[in-house]
Amino acid sequence: MPLTDPSASDTQKELLLAESQISTILAIAADAIISLNENMRIMLFNDGAASMFGYSKEEIIGQRLDVLIPERFRGTHHAHVAEFSRSPVAARRMGERQEIFARRKDGTEFPAEASIAKQEIDGRPIFMVVVRDVTERKRAQAELAKANSELEQRVAERTRELEAEIGRREATQAALIQAQRMEAFGQLTGGVAHDFNNLLTIITGNLELVGDATDQPASRTLLKRAADAADMGAALTKRLLTFARRRRLSPQVLDLNELVLGLMEILKRSIGEPITLTTMLAGNLWKTKADPSEVENAILNLAINARDAMPHGGALMVETRNVAASALPFDGAGGEYVLLSVSDTGEGMPPEVIERAFEPFFSTKEPGRGTGLGLSTVYGFAEQSGGHATIQSAVGRGTTVTLYLPRADGELDRVASASEAVPLSEANEVVLVVEDNAEVRELTLQRVEGLGYVVLEAESGPAAVRILQSGEHVDLVLSDIVMAGGMSGYELARWIGEHVPGTRVVLTTGYAAEETRHDPAAYGGNPILRKPYKRAELAVSLHDALHRD
Incomplete structure (x- = not known):
């Protein structure tokens, strides 16, 4: 029997086991x-x-x-x-x-x-x-890369949206701050104009009375200079009230194209020869409703500003255009507007000047060359007309000032010219003068009496009511709107309409916040005479009120 090697047998078994394991693997x-x-x-x-x-x-x-x-x-x-x-x-x-x-x-x-x-x-x-x-891994990597790309794209889009939203909010905040500043300026200038108009009423009235009492040429010359200065002061307060949106305008349905064409000769004379004047007037232009005199003043103001910005000549263009609600650069509450812009090729303005350009009394002109009320008046007129005003400018590239006036439907209104006549009392009618300022009241009594009327006086609305309740005959009440005593001129007019309807009423004001908040038609549609007024204006107002149907 042959001998076997145990170690060899074990090695063989291990090899077989290893081969089996490898085969399994x-x-x-x-x-x-x-x-x-x-x-x-x-x-x-x-x-x-x-x-x-x-x-x-x-x-x-x-x-x-x-x-x-x-x-x-x-x-x-x-x-x-x-x-x-x-x-x-x-x-x-x-x-x-x-x-x-x-x-x-x-x-x-x-x-x-x-x-x-x-x-x-x-x-x-x-x-x-x-x-x-690695097909599945590659697919997963591709899907992950796609997801990452889409995520990055969404993040980028959202970032752009957020940046745009931040920009819109910043613009809105800036507009709000600007509106608040302009409103504060409006309240301040309106209050100043109110008091100033009372002073001008006293000055102009007394100048008229003195002028009637003297026939010396030298004295009349001095009086005329003083009266002219008072007229300039009245024009200044008128501008202030327009900016403050505290002066009641007389809007009419207008065709701006016709108005601009009617001003071309005046504009050419105002800007001078070195400046080329052109127009770009839209066909089928919508009608707008605004005070025509204020629109003319706005165009003239802007043209003169443009002229001053082009001392060596340039180009001035007046443009009109219809603007849909979707194309407005401001919140127009979904309305349609008519655009009126004045553009120049002048020096332009830096951003810090543009930011303050609509503020009253702000001017970059040399002292004595400007009041700083031109652009502020334009802004106030546009806002009070239910529109808006904007400025686009860059240094060395010129300036464009644009007015947006609301669209109006209807035919053109005919503008009636004011009468220059000075009608006197025809039957010694009785006029009750109601004025809380003693100096203005005394002056008014003299002026009314000088027109041939019988005059009575009251220092307040309640005092006037007591006179009317006493049975004293009064044909017309001439009353200030804003007075001490707890009753305004509007409230007095309403009381008269209810209790003594046969008595006529004329209201006066130098500045009345109530005038912009209330419709005079609600108080009988009584006429308003704005201070400071001339003798002829007072005479026409009293005569028309007494003789109207």
Whole structure:
């Protein structure tokens, strides 16, 4: 009986066990495990490889590795294998080489990663390759990249939206601050104009009385200078009230094209020869409703400002255009507007000047060359007319001031010229003067009496009511609107309409916030005489009120 070597038997068992384990690993591995000989022919092809490439072991064993590589990559693959064969490196793991593509039996390609190792057995090189299909990973990476790109795009869009929203809010905040500043200026200037008009009423009235009492040429010359200065003061307060939006306008339905064409000769004379004047008037221009005298003043103011900004000549253009609600640069509450703009090619304004250009008394002109009320008056007129005013300007590129006036439907109104006659009392009618300012009241009594009327006086609305209740005959009440005593001129007019309807009423005011808040028609539609007024204006108002139907 031959003797057996126990150690050899154990080694054989271990080898069989190792082969069994390797076979199990090859069978269950999801990756493709391929063994190649020195000629790159396939010697081993596990189940994972068969599943991945679609070949059975019988079909693929003995085939060259090229059948598993797309044709366009075979030349590059051969070079890499030859380089690897010559190198001292025994193995290259996945990820150490660039991405490769493999080819299935049906011809489809897929991205893959591969590890390769080499060894020599009996002097012959043997290669072992492990291939992993990374299609799903690539798809996941692509989806992740797409999601990241979409997220970045959404973030960028949202950032732009937020920036735009911040810009809109900042613009709105700036507009609100500007509106508050302008409202504060309006209240201040309106109050100043109110008191100033009372003073001017006393000045102009007394100048008229003195003028009637003297026939000396030298004295009349001095009186005329004083009266002219008072008229300039009245014009100044009128501008202040227009800016403050405290002066009741006389709006009419207008065709701005006709109004602009009617001003061309005046404009040409105002701006001088070195400046070229052109117009761009829209056809089929909508009608607008505004005070025609204020529109004319606005155009003249803007033209004169443009002239001063072009001392060496340039171009001035007046433009009209219809503007739909969607094209407005401000919140127009969905309305349609008629645009009137005046553009020049002058010096222009920097941003800090544009920001303050509409403020009253702000001027960049030399002292004595401007009051700083031109643009502020234009702004106040536009706002009070239910519109808006804007400025666009750049240093060295000129300025454009644009008025947006609300569209109006209807035919053009005829403008009636004021009578220059000074009618006197025809039947010694009795006029009750109601005024809380003693000096203004005394002056008014003299002026009314000078027109041939019998005058009575009252220092307040309640005092006037007591006189009327006493049975005293009164043909007309001439009353200030804003008075001490707890009763305004409007309230007095309403009381008269209810209790002594045969008595006529004329209201006066130098500045009345109530005038802009109330419709005079609600108090009988009584006429309003605005201070400071001339003797002729007073005479016409009293006469018309007494003789109207």
